Amino acid sequence: MASAKITVNGKDYTVPVVEGVTLQFALRDDLGLTGTKFGCGMAECGCCTVLIDGSPVRSCITMVTDAIGKEITTIEGLAKGGVLHPLQQAWIDLQVPQCGYCQSGQLMEAAALLSRNPHPSEQEIRQAMQGHICRCGTYNRIVKAIQLAASRM
Numbered sequence: 001m002a003s004a005k006i007t008v009n010g011k012d013y014t015v016p017v018v019e020g021v022t023l024q025f026a027l028r029d030d031l032g033l034t035g036t037k038f039g040c041g042m043a044e045c046g047c048c049t050v051l052i053d054g055s056p057v058r059s060c061i062t063m064v065t066d067a068i069g070k071e072i073t074t075i076e077g078l079a080k081g082g083v084l085h086p087l088q089q090a091w092i093d094l095q096v097p098q099c100g101y102c103q104s105g106q107l108m109e110a111a112a113l114l115s116r117n118p119h120p121s122e123q124e125i126r127q128a129m130q131g132h133i134c135r136c137g138t139y140n141r142i143v144k145a146i147q148l149a150a151s152r153m
């Protein structure tokens, strides 16, 4: 079976490459990084979002082979040195999640946003996050948490 070397959260891994297998399944099934969730499988909901070289991608439609040689970051790699990312801390402080299913994707998108725009306006936040569906309706708390994290960074 063919294999591919990928770098996830700063560590190198070798994963099997089977035709049609997505990055999402490699992360979850091969590496056990189950913080990345499976929702629609069609790039519609955002819950599978991870970062590739700092940019948010939908891992449910990204092939493993498209991630070779690039730096993948998942929710498990957002905290550094045992310290939560300011977004994670803000999420806790404002009690953002309800069921939580969408939240790892939301956090990864928000992390990418603050990397490219450290002080986004409310409109810029809503625009960046608009592709993420939350069945629990936590949208307003997400906006407030991103603003709180930005104010602390």
Ligand code: FES
Pocket: 037, 038, 039, 040, 041, 042, 043, 044, 045, 046, 047, 048, 049, 058, 059, 060, 061
């Ligand atoms: S599971 Fe990838 S966007 Fe919904």
Ligand code: FES
Pocket: 097, 098, 099, 100, 101, 102, 103, 133, 134, 135, 136, 137, 138
């Ligand atoms: S917190 Fe339940 S789907 Fe978003």
